[in-house]
Amino acid sequence: xxxxxxxxxxxxxxxxxxxxxxxxxxxxxxxxxxxxxxxxxxxxxxxxxxxxxxxxxxxxxxxxxxxxxxxxxxxxxxxxxxxxxxxxxxxxxxxxxxxxxxxxxxxxxxxxxxxxxxxxxxxxxxxxxxxxxxxxxxxxxxxxxxxxxxxxxxxxxxxxxxxxxxxxxxxxxxxxxxxxxxxxxxxxxxxxxxxxxxxxxxxxxxxxxxxxxxxxxxxxxxxxxxxxxxxxxxxxxxxxxxxxxxxxxxxxxxxxxxxxxxxxxxxxxxxxxxxxxxxxx
Amino acid sequence: xxxxxxxxxxxxxxxxxxxxxxxxxxxxxxxxxxxxxxxxxxxxxxxxxxxxxxxxxxxxxxxxxxxxxxxxxxxxxxxxxxxxxxxxxxxxxxxxxxxxxxxxxxxxxxxxxxxxxxxxxxxxxxxxxxxxxxxxxxxxxxxxxxxxxxxxxxxxxxxxxxxxxxxxxxxxxxxxxxxxxxxxxxxxxxxxxxxxxxxxxxxxxxxxxxxxxxxxxxxxxxxxxxxxxxxxxxxxxxxxxxxxxxxxxxxxxxxxxxxxxxxxxxxxxxxxxxxxxxxxxxxxxxxxxxxx
Numbered sequence: 055x056x057x058x059x060x061x062x063x064x065x066x067x068x069x070x071x072x073x074x075x076x077x078x079x080x081x082x083x084x085x086x087x088x089x090x091x092x093x094x095x096x097x098x099x100x101x102x103x104x105x106x107x108x109x110x111x112x113x114x115x116x117x118x119x120x121x122x123x124x125x126x127x128x129x130x131x132x133x134x135x136x137x138x139x140x141x142x143x144x145x146x147x148x149x150x151x152x153x154x155x156x157x158x159x160x161x162x163x164x165x166x167x168x169x170x171x172x173x174x175x176x177x178x179x180x181x182x183x184x185x186x187x188x189x190x191x192x193x194x195x196x197x198x199x200x201x202x203x204x205x206x207x208x209x210x211x212x213x214x215x216x217x218x219x220x221x222x223x224x225x226x227x228x229x230x231x232x233x234x235x236x237x238x239x240x241x242x243x244x245x246x247x248x249x250x251x252x253x254x255x256x257x258x259x260x261x262x263x264x265x266x267x268x269x270x271x272x273x274x275x276x277x278x279x280x281x282x283x284x285x286x287x288x289x290x291x292x293x294x295x296x297x298x299x300x301x302x303x304x305x306x307x308x309x310x311x312x313x314x315x316x317x318x319x320x321x322x323x324x325x326x327x328x329x330x331x332x333x334x335x
Numbered sequence: 336x337x338x339x340x341x342x343x344x345x346x347x348x349x350x351x352x353x354x355x356x357x358x359x360x361x362x363x364x365x366x367x368x369x370x371x372x373x374x375x376x377x378x379x380x381x382x383x384x385x386x387x388x389x390x391x392x393x394x395x396x397x398x399x400x401x402x403x404x405x406x407x408x409x410x411x412x413x414x415x416x417x418x419x420x421x422x423x424x425x426x427x428x429x430x431x432x433x434x435x436x437x438x439x440x441x442x443x444x445x446x447x448x449x450x451x452x453x454x455x456x457x458x459x460x461x462x463x464x465x466x467x468x469x470x471x472x473x474x475x476x477x478x479x480x481x482x483x484x485x486x487x488x489x490x491x492x493x494x495x496x497x498x499x500x501x502x503x504x505x506x507x508x509x510x511x512x513x514x515x516x517x518x519x520x521x522x523x524x525x526x527x528x529x530x531x532x533x534x535x536x537x538x539x540x541x542x543x544x545x546x547x548x549x550x551x552x553x554x555x556x557x558x559x560x561x562x563x564x565x566x567x568x569x570x571x572x573x574x575x576x577x578x579x580x581x582x583x584x585x586x587x588x589x590x591x592x593x594x595x596x597x598x599x600x601x602x603x604x605x606x607x608x609x610x611x612x613x614x615x616x617x618x619x620x621x622x623x624x625x626x627x
Contacts, residue, residue, distance in 0.1 A: 227434040234387045235448040236421020245447075249438040 067325035071318035078315055082134035090114050091125035093132040093285050098123050102301040120290070120304045121297050129285040130308055136279070136286045137315065140200055140270040141263040147205035148266075149259050152212025157251065159213070160220025161243045170217070174210045182207050186269055190278045197280050200273055204266050211265075215258055219251045253330035260323025264316035271312055287312050337405040338362045339507045339539035340386060345399030346622070347381065347390070347563075355381055355394060357564040357618050363507065363556075366537040368530075370550040370571070372586070373560035379543045380429075381563070383509040386541065388420045404506055421452050425500035427510040427529070431492035431517075435484035442480035445499040453503060467498035470535070471528050490521040494528065501532050508533075510542045514549065526552060547590050551575060559583050562615055581607045 081088055091114065100123040103115050111118065117126040159170035186203045193199035223229065224247060232242045267287075273279040274288030287308045294305030340363040347356040356378050363369045371379045384390045386401055388408070401408045403423050408416050428434035436444055442464075449460035468476040471494040484492055493513065500508055510529065514522040530553050533540055542554055550557055550571060557574045559567040559582065567580040578584045585603040 226436075227428050227430060228436040230389050231426060231428065231434055233389050233417075234420060234424065234426050236417050236452045237448075246436055246439075250436070252438070 061328070064325045064328035067321045068329065071322040071325065074314055074318045075322060078134055078311075079138055081131050082138050085131045085135060089125075089128035089131045090116065091128045093124060093128040094283060096122040096124055102297070102304075104301070105303050105307075117307050118301065118303045120293055121301065126290075126304060126307055129290055130287070130311055133285040133287045133290055133308065134311070134315075136197065136274070136284065137267050137270055137312075139197065140204065141266045141319070144201045144204035144208070144266040144269075145259055145262040147201065148208040148262055149212050149255065151205065152209035153216045153251075153255050155209070156213040156216030157220050157243060157248060160217035161224045161247050162239070163221070163224070167217070170213065174213050177207075177210045180207075183269070183272060186273060187276065187278060190273060195278055195280065200270055200279050203273075204269050207269075208262060208265065211262065212255070212258055215254055216251055219254050220247050223247045223250045253327045256330055257323040257327035260326060261320045264319030267312065267316055267319070336364060338402070339365045339367075339404060340541060341400075341402040341405075342382070342386070343400050343402075345382070345385065345401065346397045347378075347385065347394050348397045350393050350395070354397075354619060354622070355563050356385075356399075357562070357615065357622075358399065359560070359563070359565055361558045361565065361568070363539045363541050365506070365539050367556060368533060368540045368542055368554045369556040369558060370542045370544060370554035371558050371560060372544060372547060372550055375545060376562075377560045378563035379545075379560050380511055382560075383426075383511050383541060383543050386507075387424055387426055387509055388416055421448075422503075423506045425503060425505040425508050427493075427497055427500045427508060427513040429512040429515055431489050431496055432484075434496055435492055437484055439483075440480070441482050441484065441487075441495055445480075445495065445502065448499070449503060463502050464498065467502045468495070470501070470532060471495075471498045473498070489517055490525065493517060493521075493525050497525070497528060497532065501536055501538065504536065504538075506539060508538050508540045510540055512544055514546075515544075529553065547587060559586070561611055564615055564618060566611070566614075582611055 097119075100112060100115065100119050101121055103119040103123075104111050105118045105126075106113075106116050108118075115125050115127070117130070119125055120129070155170050159167040185207050189203040189206060190199050193202060220243075229242055229246055232246050237245075270279060270286070271288035271291065274286035275292045277289070277292070279286050279288060290308040291305060291312070294301070294303075294308065298305050340361075342362070343360045345356055345359045346354060348354050359378075359382060361369065361371070361382075371382060373379050381390070381394065384394075385396060386403075390396070403419060406419060408419070411419060435441070442461075445464050446457070446460040449455045449463060450457055455463070464480070465476050468479060473479050473491070473494055479487065479491070479495065487495065497513075513529065514525050517525060526549060529540070532538075533553075540553075542549075544550060554571050557567075557569055557571050558565055559574075559580065561582055567574070567578070567583045569579070574583065575587075578587060582603070585607045589603055
């Protein structure tokens with residue numbers, strides 16, 4: 055019975071969270087077709103228009119406009135492009151590096167493990183957001199710098215989790231049986247251990263995408279992401295903060311979008327983990 | 336006749352120098368079942384692991400030889416040793432719950448060894464594993480081969496593992512307490528299956544167990560182990576008819592009997608243990624771990 059309930063909640067998670075992510079992703083991919091306005095077009099006659107249900111709203115500006123008269127909905131949709139690109143690229147890079155090192159450390163143990171673990175310990179001593187800002191300052195602003203910075207900081211998250219999982223799996227009898235049968239260590243790591251670590255990696259990958267979205271928002275909030283002209287969620291939030299008393303919507307809508315996206319990434323990952331796990335399935 | 340397994344003077348130590356095996360010698364002739372009995376911690380599983388080349392890194396073989404069909408494992412390179420062990424031996428493990436990979440289907444999991452290590456083609460491996468599943472009385476091999484381990488009961492999993500162990504026609508099987516983790520009712524069936532397949536295939540088995548009842552049912556020869564030392568060795572019927580060593584007699588007295596389950600339960604006598612301690616101290620007195 056507990057199993058059936060777990061399956062149901064994990065299904066609901068996958069559908070709700072996945073649904074939001076799909077809608078948001080499609081909207082950003084087809085932004086030129088879907089965005090009602092040019093996200094960069096300024097029009098001082100239309101500054102600080104409220105969202106559609108309020109007095110003084112104009113048709114075509116569904117979520118209102120900011121202090122320069124730019125359409126908020128269009129800016130959020132275009133901002134999603136940066137957010138999703140960073141999420142996928144940075145999380146994938148962190149995942150590949152961190153999982154590979156974690157798998158090797160956890161399975162081989164010995165000096166491999168000692169070296170990798172010490173590097174992780176040292177790495178984790180840096181405060182992540184400051185580290186990111188420092189890296190971007192050194193690499194120069196721009197999309198690729200943001201992606202590199204997030205991957206460089208967050209590979210340790212994958213490394214630690216995958217190492218612990220791989221260590222547990224390496225002690226299992228089926229690994230010993232594969233040894234006796236004559237399979238090589240590397241073979242066993244990829245064929246016997248990796249599939250059992252995969253659910254954890256998938257869940258973490260999705261979680262990491264959410265974290266990448268947040269970090270990108272933080273970096274663009276402090277103006278260290280991409281050029282200031284292109285809309286980013288963090289950038290819109292930073293602008294909205296200045297006019298919170300005159301136009302709350304400029305702050306609230308991108309925040310809600312950010313919140314839903316990050317939450318969806320983590321819930322989607324948890325749901326997938328339950329699905330992927332053959333024992334929980 | 337070349338024995339399937341010949342262990343002579345095997346000693347093993349932990350990193351701190353403590354001895355876990357004390358000059359163990361035993362032989363398993365081809366087609367013979369030798370039981371290795373002792374309490375937990377006596378080192379019986381350790382011997383099995385040493386034969387299969389999977390001793391934990393903390394245990395070091397200090398001296399002694401392990402010969403598989405006349406080839407001394409110590410003479411081989413690590414790679415050649417792995418190849419020989421892979422080709423000549425198999426393990427029936429203690430815990431069928433952890434001995435199968437939970438994220439792989441039974442089919443590929445059991446045929447992998449035949450195709451990847453022994454170089455059989457897929458059809459032959461598939462036919463072979465089906466034949467063995469039939470021999471362990473699995474009625475619907477189709478379903479079982481497509482299943483994940485968690486979809487099968489403990490008894491079914493142990494049958495699958497037995498089939499997989501015999502599939503490659505090993506010369507020696509190490510059975511490491513293969514019935515301990517199972518229900519009492521299933522234990523009997525599994526034991527019968529192992530005995531039947533052993534007779535059918537003529538495979539030599541080193542049968543590790545703590546259960547003297549199992550020893551009587553399955554083995555022709557017995558080695559009794561205490562604290563990593565062989566205390567008695569005999570043909571199975573002879574051992575039960577006339578146990579020579581006081582420890583063996585004490586073990587037999589400590590085995591519960593169905594007719595009178597409580598009254599007959601006796602712990603091993605203090606005097607016997609004291610005697611064993613003296614024996615072991617004597618064995619260790621002249622022993623020094625050789626270097627290298």
